[in-house]
Amino acid sequence: MTGEPGPTEVDQAPVEPASQGRVPAEVVAPLVETVEAATVASIPDAGGTPIEVAPSDGEATPAPARPPKPATPRPATTVAKAIADGLAASGARLAFTVPGESFLSLLDAFLGAGIRPVATRHEGAAAFMAEAATQLTGRPQAVLATRTVGAANASIGIHTARQDSVPMVAIMGGVKRVHKGREAFQESDLVNGIGSLAKRAFEPGNPSEALRQVSEGLKAIVTGRPGPLVLVLPEDLLDERVSGEVTPAPSSSQGPAADRGAVRQILKWLAASERGVILAGGGVLRARATKRLVALSEALAIPVVASWRRADVFPNDHANYLGMAGYWAAPTVRQRLIDADVILVLGARLSEVASFNYRIPGRDQRWAHVDLEPRHAGHGLTAPTLAVIADASRFLDAAWSDLRGAALDAEMRDRRLARMATDRAGYVEASRVDTGDWSGPGVHPGRVVAALQAHLPANAIITTDAGNFAGWVARGYRFRRPGTFLGPTSGAMGFGLPAAIAASLLHPDRPVVALAGDGGFAMTMAELETAVREGAHPVVLVFDNGHYGTIRMHQEREGRAITASDLGPIDFAVMARAAGALGFTVTDDAGIEPALTEALASGRPAVIHLSVDRAWVSVDKRP
Numbered sequence: 001m002t003g004e005p006g007p008t009e010v011d012q013a014p015v016e017p018a019s020q021g022r023v024p025a026e027v028v029a030p031l032v033e034t035v036e037a038a039t040v041a042s043i044p045d046a047g048g049t050p051i052e053v054a055p056s057d058g059e060a061t062p063a064p065a066r067p068p069k070p071a072t073p074r075p076a077t078t079v080a081k082a083i084a085d086g087l088a089a090s091g092a093r094l095a096f097t098v099p100g101e102s103f104l105s106l107l108d109a110f111l112g113a114g115i116r117p118v119a120t121r122h123e124g125a126a127a128f129m130a131e132a133a134t135q136l137t138g139r140p141q142a143v144l145a146t147r148t149v150g151a152a153n154a155s156i157g158i159h160t161a162r163q164d165s166v167p168m169v170a171i172m173g174g175v176k177r178v179h180k181g182r183e184a185f186q187e188s189d190l191v192n193g194i195g196s197l198a199k200r201a202f203e204p205g206n207p208s209e210a211l212r213q214v215s216e217g218l219k220a221i222v223t224g225r226p227g228p229l230v231l232v233l234p235e236d237l238l239d240e241r242v243s244g245e246v247t248p249a250p251s252s253s254q255g256p257a258a259d260r261g262a263v264r265q266i267l268k269w270l271a272a273s274e275r276g277v278i279l280a281g282g283g284v285l286r287a288r289a290t291k292r293l294v295a296l297s298e299a300l301a302i303p304v305v306a307s308w309r310r311a312d313v314f315p316n317d318h319a320n321y322l323g324m325a326g327y328w329a330a331p332t333v334r335q336r337l338i339d340a341d342v343i344l345v346l347g348a349r350l351s352e353v354a355s356f357n358y359r360i361p362g363r364d365q366r367w368a369h370v371d372l373e374p375r376h377a378g379h380g381l382t383a384p385t386l387a388v389i390a391d392a393s394r395f396l397d398a399a400w401s402d403l404r405g406a407a408l409d410a411e412m413r414d415r416r417l418a419r420m421a422t423d424r425a426g427y428v429e430a431s432r433v434d435t436g437d438w439s440g441p442g443v444h445p446g447r448v449v450a451a452l453q454a455h456l457p458a459n460a461i462i463t464t465d466a467g468n469f470a471g472w473v474a475r476g477y478r479f480r481r482p483g484t485f486l487g488p489t490s491g492a493m494g495f496g497l498p499a500a501i502a503a504s505l506l507h508p509d510r511p512v513v514a515l516a517g518d519g520g521f522a523m524t525m526a527e528l529e530t531a532v533r534e535g536a537h538p539v540v541l542v543f544d545n546g547h548y549g550t551i552r553m554h555q556e557r558e559g560r561a562i563t564a565s566d567l568g569p570i571d572f573a574v575m576a577r578a579a580g581a582l583g584f585t586v587t588d589d590a591g592i593e594p595a596l597t598e599a600l601a602s603g604r605p606a607v608i609h610l611s612v613d614r615a616w617v618s619v620d621k622r623p
């Protein structure tokens, strides 16, 4: 074995920040911050009488009479510019927004810093775009929303970034400091309200605090388990002058190394196991470590199961891949995990869905959790047999160097390979989705997946919305490369199209396909106009069954009234054309391929409206 892992060239390099260092200050600024006359704010005292105070780093105190100032140069920059420069130096390239009058200076500053502001039709979609763009670049991208109304709309994306462990930056324009606490126009406590959805939330009260908190926030969201940052920026703070810079987010390659003893222990368990398995998640994708995971899996003859909505973590056509866990998993996936004598959970947070309602790993199973934040006992959950705090790539590097030269039991390895072949054959059979007779009405959803598989190249990016339609792709599509799938582990409807727009903006040369139901697509379909205007060209497949099918399924299963789950028709192809995109209507299987090939070849945003009969309840309940 050599030190260089892996036969497959599948890893993708993260996007590097444009400037590795800080953005240079044009003028050497004084270290001591000067309080400008313009920053003096008027706030009421306890009795309601306004008094004049100067915002400061500490408690607000009445401004003392000051001696004449020495002739110091003006601070070199403004708060808005310093933040924009800090974000750009952290790798931000895109800022999705519905603009508000509360942060116009930031838009200017973003332009100046080389961050492209993109107007959207709804902040929820803007936040999804920033979330997806952050996933794809590996660096924090931004959503900008104004005060409580914009922030409330954006909150679904902040929650999704939290569940997806995505370090996006959500900036909310806040009320002027002088109005704070008065229930001013669109004012609420954003830090403690919507900010509680994020990993960190700040509302700086003065310029130097802004620099400190933004620097701290950028560091915090890429340190440990990543998550979103909420910055509430009072409108009148943005144009204040400030000395110093925001410290950019550190590069993610600085994640913690694994304890060598623990690595060896895990390798021993895996090497000696009869039915070991690796459950791999987003941490491997974020660390760009797929190639190393393939190498480890091959060296040990241990199969890999992908965590829910992380199917692109391992090449799905590899003999060692045994499927994706969670909703719509092929039945063999769960069984294989149950049968495992050792499970290595690598870079996955073991969500409710991925862990099959927290039942896997089982209480009696031996398992190791290698993650930036491994599970510990609590909330009724047991701790792993071995918890290792580590970045997935650093764990894999350590494992690889330990494995070098190690003699694995050849007989055991052969036995495992033979079992793996059987398991793989079982999985392939259980995950076929295009089988069975169907001549309409409408399309066979599994044949749509087969058409996608036949026509999309390995580097195509697929995004998904939430809903039962997603089951066919979840089970049947084979992702071949990392960074080719975006799906919200929050299960948020409305994600598919916005994520695809972000993907298409970042990768204009790659095909991008969004999948959505008629319910979820309608939540963010106005963004088609954003795609047209901004030159993105995703192809959206809308599986139209005329209802909130997932909810209807639950109602039927539980013997409840069928209510509030029916939807009326929308002609999505006409709607697409009205927004300047292409629109296709597909009513039978024969129409799938021609529409797909034409849409993909067009280089324009396109919607393919697929009629789906309600008899197709789910990938498990077919007509």
Ligand SMILES: Cc1ncc(C[n+]2csc(CCOP(=O)(O)OP(=O)(O)O)c2C)c(N)n1
Residues within 6 Å of the ligand: 466, 467, 468, 469, 470, 491, 492, 493, 494, 516, 517, 518, 519, 520, 521, 543, 545, 547, 548, 549, 550, 551
């Ligand atoms: C924002 C949001 N609201 C509500 C839900 C609950 N929900 C889950 S699936 C679903 C129905 C999805 O309908 P559709 O997009 O038409 O897909 P289908 O299930 O019919 O295939 C709903 C309402 C959700 N996941 N996200």
Ligand SMILES: [Mg+2]
Residues within 6 Å of the ligand: 467, 517, 518, 519, 543, 544, 545, 546, 547, 548, 549
């Ligand atoms: Mg539907």
